[in-house]
Amino acid sequence: MAESSTRTVERALVLLGAVCDAGSIPLADAARETGLSASTALRLLRTLEGTGFVRRDAAGAYRPGLRVVQLGVQALAHESLVSLAEPALERLVALTGESAYLSVPSHDGEGIYLAMREGTHSVRHASWVGRSIPLDGTAVGAVLRGEEPAAGFVVVRNGIEADITAIAAPVSPGGQVVAAISVVIPSYRITPAGTRRIGALVAAEADALLAHIPSAPAGQDLTGEPA
Amino acid sequence: MAESSTRTVERALVLLGAVCDAGSIPLADAARETGLSASTALRLLRTLEGTGFVRRDAAGAYRPGLRVVQLGVQALAHESLVSLAEPALERLVALTGESAYLSVPSHDGEGIYLAMREGTHSVRHASWVGRSIPLDGTAVGAVLRGEEPAAGFVVVRNGIEADITAIAAPVSPGGQVVAAISVVIPSYRITPAGTRRIGALVAAEADALLAHIPSAPAGQDLTGEPA
DNA sequence: CTGTAGATTTCACTTATTGAAACGTCCTTT
DNA sequence: AAAGGACGTTTCAATAAGTGAAATCTACAG
Structure with missing residues (x-):
């Protein structure tokens, strides 16, 4: 059965x-x-x-x-990924001024935002924790599905939301993608050079996120407490 | 049935x-x-x-x-009480330096913290949103049960938690208690004068919380969106 | 190698869930 | 005012669905 x-x-x-x-x-x-x-x-x-x-x-x-x-709040507090990610998101906001997100695959073939940090620009993208995001046509979706282009990050310009550009990179300890870090920017504000710069930042933070973890055996279950 | x-x-x-x-x-x-x-x-x-x-x-x-x-996060976002209360909590923290809470009665005869603002003192009380609190022997409990002493606020010294003093006041539009605002302080830091001062502040904020609301007909259901 | 504990599956028993229908109420419509 | 409709609620017989003891298997400890 x-x-x-x-x-x-x-x-x-x-x-x-x-x-x-x-x-x-x-x-x-x-x-x-x-x-x-x-x-x-x-x-x-x-x-x-x-x-x-x-x-x-x-x-x-x-x-x-x-x-x-x-x-819900209890559960969110137990998610060690978010506490690990928070400093990274903070740094991204500090360095880019744009809103930064942590998302993970949900059970139903979508993704969900687990944590966010709002950007400092007056015109900023505002989504919210707990929101579902489709995997089709989004940078986060591409990353969560395991499509990692050579650059180390994915850029989607005007995907689901018009006038919005998203840059996402995978958190993948041991090859298995467990989460995505992303930055979302009003398209008018982005330049090719800026894209590369931010992409590199996002990829670096995503890479570093679980680098310290001593020995994630099979690269599984990093959504729970590290203990 | x-x-x-x-x-x-x-x-x-x-x-x-x-x-x-x-x-x-x-x-x-x-x-x-x-x-x-x-x-x-x-x-x-x-x-x-x-x-x-x-x-x-x-x-x-x-x-x-x-x-x-x-x-959970969705639901929390829908609770208009917390958005209404947040400025009040913020003010309390600013004026007292202590942690301030918003709590409501839960379904099972307990209370639950819906929102909090951490104090600025280095030694502060730290509880968390979503936490359950007993109604017996707590200032919040007394208030949520409708026991409002003349002073307009309740003080419980070393109740459930030793060395902790709690001061709570009811949010009761139309007489019906729907929530409590409280401040929690390490007991060694509190003085009689301080208690009175903070009690007055808490009571004032609690009173003011729903004062603006145009006409809460029967004083019911203010936990949802005001619309 | 044996014994205990957990996880998982099977299966016959029947309990507990189900939905159509009927009822009362409160609106809006004519 | 009467008729119509929508909603919340209750009833009740049919049966679909959940239940738990026991069996199986694996993992691990003694």
Whole structure:
């Protein structure tokens, strides 16, 4: 039985996702969006409510509950990658003035931002931690998939977002890509020379990120605590 | 059937909680801790894994997955209370040098820190966002329960944590307590006069927090977006 | 080499989930 | 005012789905 499942739980989790995506959603919409019957959705949402994963507001609509916040923040704190990366992101911002990101592959064929540092320019790119990013047509995506061009970094000009240029480099201890460091810049501000310079910086930081790690045996699981 | 349930989902969520609490936990421990049979725990954890809520590390142990981080951060961002409170916390830190917190009642009879601002003193109290706090014997607890003494703030000296004094005041638009603002101080640093001064500051900030809000009808649901 | 502990799979039992339908309510429409 | 529609909620019989004891396998410690 390679296939697991547990339909009920899967459905509940999908519902939870829908509620979190929406921020606030009435029962009927949640049911529609997840393709569940109203009664099933109600029952599952009630279970989620009873455990604090969602709550109802005065209007009766469902919202993400505090348990979600709690577990999420806890989990984020346990991700040692972000604490390792933070100084690197900071340096990148200091040296480039642009926003810098750490992202990792998610389970569903996308990527997700785990940490960011906002740039200092007044016109800056603003994404946010926890945001999903497609792997197609993005610099981060190319890197997370393992396409590392000779230069050591990937540049995507006006990819998913128009007028935005992204420069990304892989964090790949032992050849296995576990994360990407990237810098995102309004395209009008970028020059060929600047691209090379920043690309080199990003690649250098990405390389250095896990260089100190004594002996990452198989280059696996560096998303957890190093201990 | 006033009682909801859905045993399977509840169990899965308890497991998820256990994994997040532990940070990293092998199947057997998770099963023991939740009182589930190994096979059931395995099946549920697999479901959680398939949806990205947990993942396995190289050793096979379970850890919080990225989905948890993602939803948690999303949810936290949607909490308008924290954006409203942040300036207040900042001011408190500026005026007192001590760490300041925003907390709300959780679903399980505890409280949870939703936002914090670290103090500037070299010896400071460090808790963290997402942390649970008991309601018994804490200043925050007293406030969240609705016990507002005449002074407008509660002081608890050496409560749960020894050598720590906490001063908390309720955020209660329309009489209903929805949150608490608090400052936490190493006890040796506090004086009677300082307590009064800080208490007044905390109470003032807590009062002012939702004063601007045009017309919070029944004083409900201010944890969500004000729209 | 033997014994214990964990992880994983199998499988028969039945419990617990399911969704259509019915109900009450609150709107908007005619 | 009455009719229509949408939503939240409850009921209930059918059965799909989850359960846990036991068996299997591996890894490791004695």
